[in-house]
Amino acid sequence: MKRLTGIILLSMHLLAFTECHQLLRIPYLMQHFQQHRAADPNMNFSTFIQIHYLRPIVVTDDFKQDQQLPFRNVDCHMLSTTVCIYEPVTVEIDAPVEIPSVFFCYNETNKPQFSSFDIFQPPRPACVI
Template sequence: MKRLTGILLLSLHILAYTECHQLLRIPYLMQHFQQHRTADPHMNFSAFIKIHYLEPVKITDDFKQDQQLPFRNVDCHMINSTVCIYEPATVEIDPPVEIPAVFYCYNETNKPQFSSFGIFQPPRQACII
């Protein structure tokens, strides 16, 4: 009994929230194919599918009947969907700015004082007198 209830609930869920309910329209597809077959006896099923599904939509005398075929349009609006609009990103790279080469010459009077207080200094020669 649990298995039958599970199958029933799963079937209801699949039919309600997916496009599988379109499979219930397959008998109408066969009936519409038979109508085309009586109008043109040389039409086969692959030509019928090509006319109704693969070619661009054409408004003909039986357009309302064509719209009732399975998987012809999407009418399952139970699931919220998000449509993302893709806009290509543009990247602009500015040319590099040239930095002028300016060299400052420090003599002993203009020598910065912070270098003499550093921890890491070069070794000094010991004066032996």
Template sequence: MKKATAIILLLVYLFGSTDAGQLLKFPLLVEHFKKHKQENVQMTLLTFLKLHYVDEQPFDDDYQQDMQLPFKTPDIICMTLHTVIPPTPVTLFTPVIELPREDYLIINDGPPPCRLPDNVFQPPKSLSASLS
């Protein structure tokens, strides 16, 4: 009894919340294929599937039947219920702390060491070039 109940609940879930319900339209696919096969003897199953699922769907005489095939149109049955609970007003109290203003003495006011002039790191020059 528990297994039967579990299977029934699983089927209700699968057919109600997923696209598994589209599989129930499979007999329509078979009948529609038979109809096309009678009209065109050369039509294969792959040609039929390409015509109805890959190619652009023309608006022809059997357009309504084409749209009833499985996985052509979504069946949106699932309803959602949204409950809105208004938020309670929240007031935040953040104390303002005034820090005393202090003056700081800057000892090294020159450029940082990585910004030293390029002439510090040059190869040594000859004595005669430096005297001129």
């Protein structure tokens, strides 16, 4: 039952929101081909396709029937397209600023405030002056 429901919902979506509903017009294609074949018995299907699809559209006396053929015009205007407008971006990179490096070594004149006998002490740089 789930499979049938999925097939029905997928079919409805494809017929409503894509150009797959044009496939339902294939009987009009065959009927129109038979009419052309009756008028010109030497016409084959490839010539019929060239006349109606590959050549420029010409308004003739059967133009209304030509417009009912599948994939002749686009009926589905509910296309999901995204239009992005890109504006040029200017990136300016400033020259790196040199930060003077100042190192403090702990010696007798610059002794830290913590006691030397504490267990938890921050790491000290190994500087010898």
